[in-house]
Amino acid sequence: MSGKVLTITSGKGGVGKSTSSANLALGLALSGKKVVTIDLDIGLRNLDMILGLENRIVYDVVNVVEKACKINQALIKDKRTDNLFLIAAAQTRDKSAVTSEQIIGLTNELKKDFDYVILDSPAGIESGFRNAMLPADEIIIVTTPEISAVRDADRVIGILESNDKTQVSLIINRINPTLVKKGDMMSKDDVLQVLSIPLIGVVPEDSNIVSYTNIGEPSVLHKDSNSGAAYKNIVKRILGEDVPFMEITEEKKGFLQSIINFFKE
Amino acid sequence: MFFDFFKKRKKTSATKAKERLQIILAHERAANKAPFLDDLRQDIIKVISKYVDIDPKTINVNLQKDNSMEVLEINIPIK
Numbered sequence: 182m183s184g185k186v187l188t189i190t191s192g193k194g195g196v197g198k199s200t201s202s203a204n205l206a207l208g209l210a211l212s213g214k215k216v217v218t219i220d221l222d223i224g225l226r227n228l229d230m231i232l233g234l235e236n237r238i239v240y241d242v243v244n245v246v247e248k249a250c251k252i253n254q255a256l257i258k259d260k261r262t263d264n265l266f267l268i269a270a271a272q273t274r275d276k277s278a279v280t281s282e283q284i285i286g287l288t289n290e291l292k293k294d295f296d297y298v299i300l301d302s303p304a305g306i307e308s309g310f311r312n313a314m315l316p317a318d319e320i321i322i323v324t325t326p327e328i329s330a331v332r333d334a335d336r337v338i339g340i341l342e343s344n345d346k347t348q349v350s351l352i353i354n355r356i357n358p359t360l361v362k363k364g365d366m367m368s369k370d371d372v373l374q375v376l377s378i379p380l381i382g383v384v385p386e387d388s389n390i391v392s393y394t395n396i397g398e399p400s401v402l403h404k405d406s407n408s409g410a411a412y413k414n415i416v417k418r419i420l421g422e423d424v425p426f427m428e429i430t431e432e433k434k435g436f437l438q439s440i441i442n443f444f445k446e
Numbered sequence: 447m448f449f450d451f452f453k454k455r456k457k458t459s460a461t462k463a464k465e466r467l468q469i470i471l472a473h474e475r476a477a478n479k480a481p482f483l484d485d486l487r488q489d490i491i492k493v494i495s496k497y498v499d500i501d502p503k504t505i506n507v508n509l510q511k512d513n514s515m516e517v518l519e520i521n522i523p524i525k
Contacts, residue, residue, distance in 0.1 A: 328463045335471050339478050364458025371464045375471065 184215075184292040187299050187419070188317035192333030194304030196325045197354040200390060202301035203231040203399045204409070205321075208416035210265035211401065214296040217256065219287075220270035221313045222303035223278055229269045233260065233397020243271035246283035252290060261402065266295075276309040281316070288316040306340060314341065319348040319419075321381060325355045326367040331375055338378055350381035352415065357386045358431045369426075382415035384408050385429045480509045490520065499525045 189202045199220075206218040219242055220228035229235040240255040245268065259265035271278060284300075291298045302313030314320065320341060324334040334351070341349050353372050360366035367375075369383050387408035393400055400409035401416075410427065417424045477483065487507040494500055506521040 326460075328467060331467055332471065332474075335467075336474070336478075339475060361460070364460050367460045367463050371460060375464060375467045 182215075182293060182296065184295045184297055185318045186288045186292065186316050187297055188302055188313050188320045189299065189323060190302035190310060190313060190320060190337060191304060191323045191330070192306065192337040193324075193330045196323050196330050197352075197384070198304070198323050199227045199231050199301055200394070200399070201321070201323050201352060201354065201384075201412070202299055203228060204401050204412035205416060205419070206265060206267075206297075206299045207232070207259070207262070207399050208401045208412050209297050209299075209419065210259065210262045212416055212420060213264065214420075215264050215294070216297045216299060217266040217268065217291050217295045218299040218301060219268040220301050221279075221284070221309060222301065223270045223309060224272065224275045225303070226270040226272050228301050229257075229267060230397060231394055231399060232267060234267050234269075235397075238269045241269045241271040242287075243274050243278045246279050246287055252287070276303070276307065276312075279312060281308075281312045284312045285316045306337065310337075314344065314346065317346060317348075319350075320346055321350055321352055322378070323352045323354050324372065324376075326353060326361075326369075326372055331367070331372055335376060338376065350379045351376060352382045352384060353380070354384045355386040356383055356429045358429050361429075362431065369429075380426065381418050382411060383426055383429060384411040384415075385427070476509065483507050483509060490522070494522060501525060 187205070189198050189205070191198050199222075202218055206216050210216045218228065220226060221242070223243065229238060234257050237257045240250040242255065244250045245252055245255045255268050256266040257269065259267070288298050288300070300313045300317065303309035322334050322337055324330045338349065353369055356369065357366055361368045369380070373380055385407045387400065387406060389403070389406060390400065390408060393403065393406070400406040401412050403409050414424045414427060487505060490507070491500070491502045491505055495502075500522060504523045506519070508519040510517045510519060
């Protein structure tokens with residue numbers, strides 16, 4: 182088997198990289214692919230909690246690349262599927278604890294056994310980001326429709342271009358349809374006109390994400406979740422299916438609200 | 447309908463965001479593609495001011511792309 186390395190990155194922090202990594206990793210695993218996801222935000226471990234696997238960590242990615250343990254010993258199996266494994270970030274070390282050669286070596290090993298190796302990149306454009314970007318076969322940039330997130334995404338796109346990374350696509354996260362309608366948030370099309378890279382998904386703002394993270398269960402596990410449905414669509418696109426982009430519209434209002442709206446029109 | 451009439455005359459904040467981004471990113475993309483421009487500008491100022499009196503602020507160094515041709519444009523007004 183020769184799997185693919187898929188890196189999730191963004192430039193700006195806090196736009197939903199780890200949430201996206203968790204959902205795509207779990208979504209791909211639930212679609213029958215063998216997946217390993219590596220938290221490369223060394224020093225700031227996060228992905229384990231989003232996936233609800235924080236109590237199972239014995240060894241981390243720094244232990245693996247320093248050969249203090251075998252790869253198998255650092256693979257934490259998911260509770261819900263046999264297809265998903267996590268390698269956690271180290272907490273007691275910093276970004277300089279690993280080199281890009283070490284990460285490339287590790288991903289080359291993992292590609293033999295897994296369909297997808299998903300790298301959760303740290304924010305920024307420094308060494309941690311380079312370690313996540315250099316081994317990638319495909320890269321997904323996560324942004325939100327905010328001016329600073331889009332500007333940082335553009336900077337990342339420029340760096341990826343100069344490193345000859347051509348398989349790059351965009352997730353626009355946290356689209357709020359009410360704000361877009363009012364003209365107070367850039368729409369999907371606005372962001373695409375500015376960034377001009379192919380879109381792989383749009384994810385609506387979903388206030389439930391906070392509680393999903395609280396309990397360590399990503400959106401894709403929740404049948405009625407809007408953001409979960411959006412991530413499942415992205416999973417299908419990664420697998421080569423042609424899925425139309427979700428229309429992100431306002432939630433249906435109650436009867437009274439629709440009467441008010443009727444008179445407003 | 448009545449309210450929309452007033453709404454459309456005012457630019458929305460999303461439109462402003464998009465316009466601001468398009469302008470700043472055009473600049474940043476150019477600067478990142480030719481990171482040497484700033485150093486070049488400094489060197490030119492040093493060399494030219496050895497011979498003629500110039501105002502460093504008025505020197506303009508620009509890399510432009512016209513289809514397949516790249517033009518390095520340097521403007522030096524002499525005092």
